[in-house]
Amino acid sequence: MKVVSLLASIALGAQFALGSISGPIDKRESGIEPITVKGNAFFKGNERFYIRGIDYQPGGSSKIEDPLADTDVCKRDIKKFKDLGLNTVRIYTIDNSKNHDECMKELADAGIYLVLDVNTPNYSIHREEPEGSYNDVYLQSVFATVEMFAKYDNTLAFFSGNEVINDAPTSKSAPYVKAVTRDIRQFLRSRDLRKVPVGYSAADVDTNRLEMAEYMNCGPDDERSDFFAFNDYSWCSPSDFQTSGWDQKVKNFTGYGLPLFLSEYGCNTNKRDFGEVEALYSKEMTAVYSGGLVYEYTEEGSEYGVVKLSDKEAKELSGYKALKDALAKTKSPQGDGGYNKTSGPNECPKKNTPNWDVDNDALPTIPQLAKKYLTDGAGKGPGLKGGSQNVGTKSSSTATAGSGSATGATATGTESGNAAAGLRAPELGLAPIFCSLVVCLSMVFGASLVM
């Protein structure tokens, strides 16, 4: 009794002391408050949070570098992020065998959050052959990344996949993307980690964007996402809310039950003035959208960068000032921006070939050999070496809705096994799975076509 009441009074005292200094009781060592989801919006404590972000992958998709593993690199760039007025960066690839403590602390000190893609070029779902690539070796890498980054208060979100579906036929891979999302959320719960929001980043294709968004938010709670994001290059300055079609994208997503944001934006067809920034953070959009990420920080040959790296220096290009000015003159709306407090699931989209080629709502069960990671942890990440697409043991059955675990006799079946590896054809291109649309286009057609 005594001990209990003593502890209680210490706790009360501490709350009081902290409360009187900073308001929120939950004062953290990192000095940065984790972002949470309420309704269809993000929140920082009781305040609506809008992503004012940039996509950050020096080296591009051809020369993968982990900018958070090198303190000199991240410190150089964080200065610029602050100067630009950003609060979020997105990284497409990190090396999960390396340490990221220092750079994550530097980001936290600057008030900057991270949206992280958990896939890497060689550890990802293969859009043409998703079944074999959804295996235990793949999930070990994903879980290692999740375990490493969930501990940082400024990890805002995980992307479970990026542009895996990029046309009508590849919608067949949607159940695998959704299964990975389910598994990451399950992993966070099982390992008692912070519930970092998990969601998918869709390509800028009209074909099945809405279906994918609905698909990721249908079914039982443990199969749904925490948010949805898509890439959008339809506002090419000079433009406006109607001309760009953004008014339709608000209309079509009104009533959608999850936070939404643009994971890439910044058309460069004409001279960039980032006129879309004002629209994105205006009340015309904030009831449905929570900001976005500009593509992209460094110039990688397709004229999207706002800085150019040379001799380890980041030199400002013309887009830099334009973006900085656009952000500076654009305040976020007062109050809650008109968000929808009563978010929830929607119906699953019906099969509608060719655009939406998903038979039903069933998901593959987590591969048997990956289950141990949920209890024992993922262990050390493999880094960027090797790969998962031709190895490992795949899922052997479909899951009971809402559980992730196998149903029926096939659950313990042996039809999976490593034999799968031998049957699979050699990989074609790996790169398009993780690259952004523009980067993919430039890799396929050469940079000139998309410039």
Ligand SMILES: *[C@@H]1O[C@H](CO)[C@@H](O)[C@H](O)[C@H]1NC(C)=O
């Ligand atoms: C909005 O939805 C309509 C009807 O489903 C569709 O025809 C249109 O392409 C959508 N527009 C956008 C911008 O997504």
Ligand SMILES: *[C@@H]1O[C@H](CO)[C@@H](O)[C@H](O)[C@H]1NC(C)=O
């Ligand atoms: C709020 O979200 C719910 C659930 O998704 C939806 O039914 C409702 O129509 C939305 N309200 C508005 C004003 O968008």
Ligand SMILES: *[C@@H]1O[C@H](CO)[C@@H](O)[C@H](O)[C@H]1NC(C)=O
């Ligand atoms: C990635 O996978 C490809 C194809 O399997 C392989 O050739 C390459 O060496 C792998 N990359 C690394 C860094 O191991």
